[in-house]
Amino acid sequence: MTTQIRCLISAGPTREWIDPVRFISNPSSGKMGYALAEEAVSRGFEVYLVSGPVSLQPPTGAEVIKVESAQEMQEAMFRLFDQASLVIMAAAVSDHRPSHCSRQKIKKSDFPNSLELVPNNDVVASLVGGRRPGQTIVGFAAETENLLEHARQKLEAKDLDWIAANDVSSDEHGFQSDFNDVTLLSKSEETIPLGRKSKSEIAKKILDYVWP
Ligand code: PMT
Numbered sequence: 001m002t003t004q005i006r007c008l009i010s011a012g013p014t015r016e017w018i019d020p021v022r023f024i025s026n027p028s029s030g031k032m033g034y035a036l037a038e039e040a041v042s043r044g045f046e047v048y049l050v051s052g053p054v055s056l057q058p059p060t061g062a063e064v065i066k067v068e069s070a071q072e073m074q075e076a077m078f079r080l081f082d083q084a085s086l087v088i089m090a091a092a093v094s095d096h097r098p099s100h101c102s103r104q105k106i107k108k109s110d111f112p113n114s115l116e117l118v119p120n121n122d123v124v125a126s127l128v129g130g131r132r133p134g135q136t137i138v139g140f141a142a143e144t145e146n147l148l149e150h151a152r153q154k155l156e157a158k159d160l161d162w163i164a165a166n167d168v169s170s171d172e173h174g175f176q177s178d179f180n181d182v183t184l185l186s187k188s189e190e191t192i193p194l195g196r197k198s199k200s201e202i203a204k205k206i207l208d209y210v211w212p
Helices: 031-042 070-081 123-129 147-157 199-210
Strands: 006-011 016-019 022-024 046-051 063-066 086-089 096-098 117-119 136-143 162-167 179-186 191-198
Touching (some): 006 031, 006 070, 016 096, 022 096, 031 046, 031 086, 031 199, 046 070, 070 086, 070 123, 086 199, 123 136, 136 199, 147 162, 147 179, 162 199, 179 199, 191 199
Parallel strands (some): 006 046, 006 086, 046 063, 086 136, 136 162
Antiparallel strands (some): 016 022, 179 191
């Protein structure tokens, strides 16, 4: 019996709590990551999907691990990373969190004019630090300008194998949308325009290239 190849995917936003009723987040719906998980299941991968809070049906056949904060996402990704051959970070992970989370709701009159934030770890860059031979690690770059330049900088800075550069400057694609407009960049300098397609089509194309 052939052992299934494990694919580990992150999807959705993270929530960084300010107090019990307020948080910092982003508009990620999870659609891109869930489309990747569905496609990976259909290709016979053993799929683990680490998901921030979204309102999507879990993809049939995938093991879904629900998380909220970037720290929880990091813990889940680290726990599952070593057994995964293909890792795709499609989640919109918050780069910062409030330096302090109040145990009680902050009264309106006491709410500060500015919030002190501290950086979250770069999850995918931290994972790369512990990679083993044979693992393929794919990131995403959500950009509103200088798409390819910024995406390639992230590809190199995070030492990824591939990065899906997606233009999120318009509400025609990107966050929340059923479409993404992606150019796939590889470590070996390839630049592959996938164009503006449905997220399920983009998922097919990404898997075609990163796991031929
Ligand atoms: O969820 P949808 O509504 O379908 O929208 C899809 C999407 C726009 C969220 C998706 O296509 C996308 O672009 N995801 C990445 C969003 C993002 O965080 O991009 P970034 O350029 O800020 O991060 C670059 C890479 O580093 C990403 O792979 C991200 O997961 C990762 N990262 C970022 C910050 C952090 N602290 N840790 C990380 O691992």
